Structures are given as C-alpha cells and as structure tokens.
Amino acid sequence: MPADTRIWTARVLTLFPGMFPGPLGHSLAGKALEDRKWALETLDIREFARDKHATVDDAPFGGGAGMVMRPDVLDAALEAAQEKQATPALYLSPRGRLLTQDRVGELASGPGVTLLCGRYEGVDERVIEARGLEEVSLGDYILSGGEPAAIAVIDACVRLLPGVMGKVASGEEESFSGGLLEYPHYTRPQEWDGRQVPEVLLSGHHENIRRWRQAQSEEITRARRPDLWKRHRNEDA
Secondary structure, three states: OOOOOOOEEEEEEEOOHHHOOHHHHOHHHHHHHHOOOEEEEEEEHHHHOOOOOOOOEEOOOOOOOOOEEOHHHHHHHHHHHHHHOOOOEEEEEEEEEEOOHHHHHHHHOOOEEEEEEOOOOOEOHHHHHHHOOEEEEOOOOOOOOOHHHHHHHHHHHHOOOOOOOOOHHHHOOOOOHHHOOOOOOOOOOOEEOOEEOOHHHHOOOHHHHHHHHHHHHHHHHHHHOHHHHHHHHHHHO
16 A cells, blocks of 8 residues: 555654554554544565575675674665655664754654664674665664554654644753753652752743743753753854
C-alpha cells in the first residue's frame, strides 16, 4: 500500500523490527499512533541481503575487532525506504552531531524521518557518504545498537506533532525552550517530608511566578549545563 504522505511517518531500518513500536506503542505516542496522527514503518535490513545466508555484515578492511554492516545491503534498504517518500535520513551514531530540541522541531515539522539503526562496529563509511546520511548522537555513551536511539528520536518528534500533546503550552515551557533548562515543578500536598512548596507559587501573582521560574531556569542551567548557559548568554548579548 502506498505511504500516506499526509501523515508524519517514521521509517526505521533495523535488524530487529520486533523492537518496534516498543515504548512508542504506549502513552502519548501510542495513542497518537492509534489515532493516525503519525505512522511507523519498519524495514528489516536482512531482507535486502543478496545471498542465501542473508549476510548483512563482513570483516573490516585493515583488520580490527568486530564486523561492519555492508554498504550494498544498506543502500538497497535505504533506496526502498526513500522510494516511498523522501524524508531526512539519519544514522544513529555516537560520533554524530548531538541531537538538539531545535533539530527535533525541524524534523517534526517535515513529512517524517528515515532512521538507520546500526549494529556491530557500525556501517561502511561509503554508504554514509553516498546517501548523505545525517549522523546523529544522543550523547557521549555507547548503546548496543541504534534502535533505542531511534525510539528516542521518534518519541521526541511525535510529541511535537499537532494534536498529540493536550496543551500547546506544555511544549512551550520545557527544558531547552529559550536555550535554558526547565524550572522546578511542585504539586499537592503543599507540605511533604518537611519540605514546603515555595511561597511565590502560592501567591497567585503571575508576574512574580514568571520571574521566579525564569530565575530558577537560569540558575539550574548555569550550574548543570555551563555549555548551554554560555550559548544562552551569547545569544542575549
């Protein structure tokens, strides 16, 4: 069946299609998937192998530990994914650029995304170059494969799609909005474990609350993410 180009679609190239939808089948993303606010397609990379053993990897030239995913197999899989609909193609890799909320917003505003999930020691560099894949990292750590990262990318995008979150404002005052981390939150009971809710939040004075939250965001960002704080200060200069 042809892809419905009206729906934001995530296409995942993976050796383990059974890992999807996984967490994406629950909560906000799962409800939105049921309501066809977005679509998920998985392509099993092994189906594009060219030999009877469905070989998708081989030993690296130059020696070294582990195996490398073959460029011919991956190229065929990417070709099949892009034939349905041309979308930004991302390769989840620890050497990629750090994924930011701004980039997530750009991806969510488009027609969808194609995600290549690597395994073993990674993928042949030539297919990255030939396909112009955008290498994306979630952080400075190593996962066993790209699937958990792909789930995180999709979840981050889906929650920004129209009609997915209940209140638009809930997406406007989160961490990284305005380049800062989010301020603290409090709810009932007013006193818990000897700890009180800050008085300003009980005042009903909206401007004072706004100022307090702004100050908290700045303080937390300065202490925990000096890189973000420096960037925020430079942008305000």
